[in-house]
Amino acid sequence: VDIVNDYVLPALQEENTPVFFFVIDCLRFDQWLVMEKLLADDFKIDKTFYYGILPSATSYSRNSLFAGLYPSEIEQYYPDLWYGNDEDENSMNKYEKDLLQLQLERKRINLRNELKFVKVIDPEYGRNFEHNIRSYRNTHLTAVVINFLDMIAHGRSDSDLLKEIAPDEPAYRSLTNSWFSHSYLITTFKAIAAMGKAKVIITTDHGSIRALRGAKVLGDREASSNLRFKYGRNLKVDDKHAVFIKDPADYKLPRRGVTVNYIIAKEDYYFVYPTDYHKYLSYYKDTFQHGGISLEEMIVPVITMEPK
Structure with a gap:
């Protein structure tokens, strides 16, 4: 900035x-x-x-x-x-x-x-x-x-x-x-x-970052598709793997709606949905990604x- x-x-x-x-x-x-x-x-x-x-x-x-x-x-x-x-x-x-x-x-x-x-x-x-x-x-x-x-x-x-x-x-x-x-x-x-x-x-x-570990994430269909950060409603992820941002204003991020939150991956984790989990876990493992912490x-x- x-x-x-x-x-x-x-x-x-x-x-x-x-x-x-x-x-x-x-x-x-x-x-x-x-x-x-x-x-x-x-x-x-x-x-x-x-x-x-x-x-x-x-x-x-x-x-x-x-x-x-x-x-x-x-x-x-x-x-x-x-x-x-x-x-x-x-x-x-x-x-x-x-x-x-x-x-x-x-x-x-x-x-x-x-x-x-x-x-x-x-x-x-x-x-x-x-x-x-x-x-x-x-x-x-x-x-x-x-x-x-x-x-x-x-x-x-x-x-x-x-x-x-x-x-x-x-x-x-x-x-x-x-x-x-x-x-x-x-x-x-x-x-x-x-x-x-x-x-x-x-x-x-x-x-x-070279993404090596998958983190299972739950969210609705409207959630964004990025592998290292997401915003959407009802996002759930283990807090060992990601930072959960309840109030986007704390991080100077756009609000995008009252119930929209952000999650940002830590270390070398990447987000994978439960649907076809193992397929996408394998597909994105060992890829260079950005968006996270x-x-x-x-x-x-x-x-x-x-x-x-």
């Missing part, structure tokens, strides 16, 4: 310096440490950490990151920008540029020129952005969302080949290293370094880089 205020806004005060704000979806801190080594020759790198918000899911955390507000505050002040179905991350995150623009206006930040907002959803789009990166050197603030790591995390759930390539955390870091070292993103960063004068801020909305999901790196 404070990252734009604490890191991006101060960078904007520097004269004639383009600021690039990268949000790499689903970036774990250990993955960043792997990526950082490949940039050390080109940039002076400073890193710190924040706690992300709960639930550690894109539809909540990324909107809050750009808005500089908690989910309940976004719903309160900008209901038109919060409305949507958060089963679908695309529909819930289509107003990110608007939320960032509104935060800049609230903080009375006057950009030298128009805010540029780029969302990279596939490698081809990423390569186009990389080819055009020099055209952004006079833009005061360019915000960039990179979705690829989130796609790796979700893709591993459905791909036996990816599971074989990345069977555990060290292999997952190795896969990240392999992707980054050959990606449009590293060449984009190197092109920014070649500009000489620029500031790059990198962060994420949440990390991910764990250090891997909630410790958010914030990196500031300047060309050497």
Whole structure:
């Protein structure tokens, strides 16, 4: 919630310096440490950490990151920008540029020129952005969302080949290293370094956890389908496996109705309904998930880089 205020806004005060704000979806801190080594020759790198918000899911955390507000505050002040179905991350995150623009206006930040907002959803789009990166050197603030790591995390759930390539955390870091070292993103960063004068801020909305233990959950048919957090009526789960949120306002979450509660999975648990329990227990075991409470999901790196 404070990252734009604490890191991006101060960078904007520097004269004639383009600021690039990268949000790499689903970036774990250990993955960043792997990526950082490949940039050390080109940039002076400073890193710190924040706690992300709960639930550690894109539809909540990324909107809050750009808005500089908690989910309940976004719903309160900008209901038109919060409305949507958060089963679908695309529909819930289509107003990110608007939320960032509104935060800049609230903080009375006057950009030298128009805010540029780029969302990279596939490698081809990423390569186009990389080819055009020099055209952004006079833009005061360019915000960039990179979705690829989130796609790796979700893709591993459905791909036996990816599971074989990345069977555990060290292999997952190795896969990240392999992707980054050959990606449009590293060449984009190197092109920014070649500009000489620029500031790059990198962060994420949440990390991910390797889900290994199932937690049986009861709820009505209207309950959300997420594996690491749910909201709905009459939700029941063992409190050893999850945090039960009776009053969403305590966690600055939207109320969604008088009788609607939230549950958020702890540690490496994932929620499974009793129907076809063993089928789904097996299907989702050993997949990378997010939305819950764990250090891997909630410790958010914030990196500031300047060309050497």
